Amino acid sequence: MPLDRAIAASLLGLLIAGVYTAFIHLRRARLELRPVAALCLAAATGALIGAVTLDWVPATAVRLFVALLAFGSGVHALAFKHVPGASIPSPGALAMLGLAVGYGSAISGTGGPVMLIPLLLAVRTPAAPAIALGLAAQLPITLTATAVYAIEGRVDLSLGVKLGSLLIAGTFAGTLLSSRLSGRNLTVVVALTLISVGLWYGYATLVNRA
Numbered sequence: 736m737p738l739d740r741a742i743a744a745s746l747l748g749l750l751i752a753g754v755y756t757a758f759i760h761l762r763r764a765r766l767e768l769r770p771v772a773a774l775c776l777a778a779a780t781g782a783l784i785g786a787v788t789l790d791w792v793p794a795t796a797v798r799l800f801v802a803l804l805a806f807g808s809g810v811h812a813l814a815f816k817h818v819p820g821a822s823i824p825s826p827g828a829l830a831m832l833g834l835a836v837g838y839g840s841a842i843s844g845t846g847g848p849v850m851l852i853p854l855l856l857a858v859r860t861p862a863a864p865a866i867a868l869g870l871a872a873q874l875p876i877t878l879t880a881t882a883v884y885a886i887e888g889r890v891d892l893s894l895g896v897k898l899g900s901l902l903i904a905g906t907f908a909g910t911l912l913s914s915r916l917s918g919r920n921l922t923v924v925v926a927l928t929l930i931s932v933g934l935w936y937g938y939a940t941l942v943n944r945a
Contacts, residue, residue, distance in 0.1 A: 742789070743844075743885075743890045745846070746876075746884065747877070747899065748894075749846035749873055749902065751902070752906055753870065755906060757870045759906070772826075775833065777834040778847065781833060782840065782877075783879050786841045797839065799937060802940060804854070809926040809930035824858060829868070833872055836851045837876050847872040863913075
């Protein structure tokens with residue numbers, strides 16, 4: 736299907752599942768309100784800019800960047816142990832990350848976690864809060880971008896609802912798994928997932944381009 740329709744449907748599905756996923760992981764991570772608010776406000780701004788400029792950016796370049804980011808961060812997380820007592824970035828740093836991730840997610844259809852979690856792991860954020868922050872950013876990104884794409888008539892409602900239902904089922908299974916893993920094991924699982932996503936996303940991008 737056309738890239739803009741695929742992106743819009745993907746973000747709608749992520750929006751539907753996002754409320755559930757964010758609630759589950761934010762409740763477990765118990766993050767302070769200020770850094771989460773700074774991240775979400777900046778992410779919404781970035782998503783708005785990305786959505787209204789979707790047709791201005793080479794889609795292949797964005798997708799390859801996301802693939803390399805996911806792959807590289809997964810390798811980084813496997814190779815380096817987190818520093819004991821490491822914490823999440825400051826609200827200012829999260830705002831800058833949120834702006835960039837919101838923009839990149841809106842034009843790639845990845846919703847937030849695929850870009851933000853690798854960046855947070857790269858700066859040595861523990862896996863559990865990195866996942867929670869990625870899912871928190873997903874809500875303002877998908878809501879803002881989906882609203883813009885709906886106004887522009889790009890959203891396939893039926894496909895978006897189907898994707899959202901499948902994402903909720905996957906999140907439920909993933910939540911059960913993550914609750915049984917230690918911090919290091921969770922990091923390994925996330926890292927291997929990122930490496931797989933990076934390889935698949937890069938391959939799919941190059942194949943579609945050809």
